[in-house]
Amino acid sequence: MxxxxxxxxxxxxxxxxxxxxxxxxxxxxxxxxxxxxxxxxxxxxxxxxxxxxxxxxxxxxxxxxxxxxxxxxxxxxxxxxxxxxxxxxxxxxxxxxxxxxxxxxxxxxxxxxxxxxxxxxxxxxxxxxxxxxxxxxxxxxxxxxxxxxxxxxxxxxxxxxxxxxxxxxxxxxxxxxxxxxxxxxxxxIPVTARINSGDNRKSFNKPLQIVYAGTFADKDGVSDIIRGFLEFKRSFKEAILILTGKSAQQEEYREKYRNERDLLFRGFVEDNDFYPLLRNSDVLCMCRTESGFANAGFPFKLGEYLATGNPVICTKVSDVEYYLDENDAYLIEPGNPQQITEALLSI
Structure with missing residues (x-):
């Protein structure tokens, strides 16, 4: 004024x-x-x-x-x-x-x-x-x-x-x-995100491309995602899990699963490659654990996931259920790799 x-x-x-x-x-x-x-x-x-x-x-x-x-x-x-x-x-x-x-x-x-x-x-x-x-x-x-x-x-x-x-x-x-x-x-202000949806896709990638992007702290539930994915692979062979983000914890996961060829640890990915990676993925995973630290915050990457219009698997932590229901994402219980497997199979 x-x-x-x-x-x-x-x-x-x-x-x-x-x-x-x-x-x-x-x-x-x-x-x-x-x-x-x-x-x-x-x-x-x-x-x-x-x-x-x-x-x-x-x-x-x-x-x-x-x-x-x-x-x-x-x-x-x-x-x-x-x-x-x-x-x-x-x-x-x-x-x-x-x-x-x-x-x-x-x-x-x-x-x-x-x-x-x-x-x-x-x-x-x-x-x-x-x-x-x-x-x-x-x-x-x-x-x-x-x-x-x-x-x-x-x-x-x-x-x-x-x-x-x-x-x-x-x-x-x-x-x-x-x-x-x-x-x-x-x-x-729970999240800020820019629309990142591409053209309407008619089919999934071959192999199916599942993506996790973020940190590798205890709250992030990365081990649940990996366990759920490996179980899913027993029924669906043509799939890869791409994990982005760089930290000491990420290196620990990389070493632990060094023999799993379908787990791809990308480390830090520049914006010019990161946002197309999200946009072209088939499934995006945000599976935080049921912990005080996770429930106190809000998963920022969830906003960027949803901005792609691609299927999202998300745990019911923090305020997620204030904003989303089953029509918006595959909502699952935290700490439950079996539900991650079931969600992947249903997609």
Whole structure:
């Protein structure tokens, strides 16, 4: 409206423009906001995934990577100090006079990013925290430094409530959690996705192409998908299971099933290949387990699966049944490989 200040939105994230689910969530949301005349800029802090450029433009949205590949260790203390100084400078330079300046912080506070958030607040930025997980449920076996970082996420959660001018969540569980903590401004956005359907297909691929895309944590139910697929293969020989995503856990699965020729571990797949892979698949699997961590969040990839129009097998976890019924996807009970097999046979 005339007379209102324009919005200058600065995004704090880890990986950009190439990244995993959190990156894609940001991209879809920011592209929409950009279309509504919001000024958007992305600052990516200490990412690890190789990027095409450290600074550039991705689909009309400018971005800059700071401290890419730096390890927070005493051996790199000079680089670490330079990283924080560069971050402080870029945040200050991102503020616009006479605009409504807002930080969109992907994920909650932790020991690493808290200094940048404090600095932004001192500069007068409003703060939007996008919370996607409840780490009080996290129990995966990870490195000690990662466990420490997750501990700080849990311990600093009370500051998310105090410092955020708005909290964005992806599930009703998280919405209720922060309502109980006294937060009044909460917005629920379960997924963001772009339509990815192709021409009407008349037949399945040969061999049948089943796809899982995502992480390989305990909550993701990858072992259930594999067991269900291998049982399915006893009745239907011409089928392959493609699993994308790169992590230490993925390497463990690759080693465990190294003799299964129809299990294809693709690792990280670039967007130019990833979205056609989803679009051309025959079946997509999102089979999270019945765990507190899984139920607290919402499966981002489910939105991208459904956007293809292809058959989807999905477990009844989190808020899935608020949005979907048997007409939308093959809904099954979590932790049940036999139902995955049955769903594949029925398709």
């Amino acid at each position: 005339e007379g209102e200040k324009k919005i200058n939105l600065v995004v704090f994230t880890r990986e950009y423009p190439v990244g995993m689910a959190s990156t894609k969530r940001i991209q879809h949301l920011m592209e929409y906001l950009k279309s509504r005349d919001v000024m958007v800029k992305v600052l990516a802090f200490r990412g690890n995934i190789p990027q095409p450029e450290m600074k550039g433009m991705f689909k009309t949205i400018p971005y800059q990577n700071i401290g890419h590949g730096i390890k927070l260790s005493f051996r790199q203390i000079g680089k670490v100090i330079s990283y924080y100084i560069s971050g402080f400078k870029l945040i200050a330079q991102s503020k616009r006079k006479d605009w409504k300046n807002i930080i969109y912080k992907a994920g909650g506070l932790n020991i690493e990013n808290i200094l940048f958030v404090i600095w932004a607040k001192l500069l007068g930025f409003k703060m939007v925290m996008a919370i996607e997980e409840d780490y009080s449920f996290f129990s995966d076996n990870i490195k000690m430094i990662s466990r420490f970082k997750i501990w700080t996420i849990r311990e600093l959660d009370f500051l998310n409530c105090k410092w955020a001018d708005e909290i964005i969540v992806i599930s009703y569980y998280l919405k209720n959690k922060y309502l109980k903590k006294g937060v009044t401004k909460i917005t629920l």
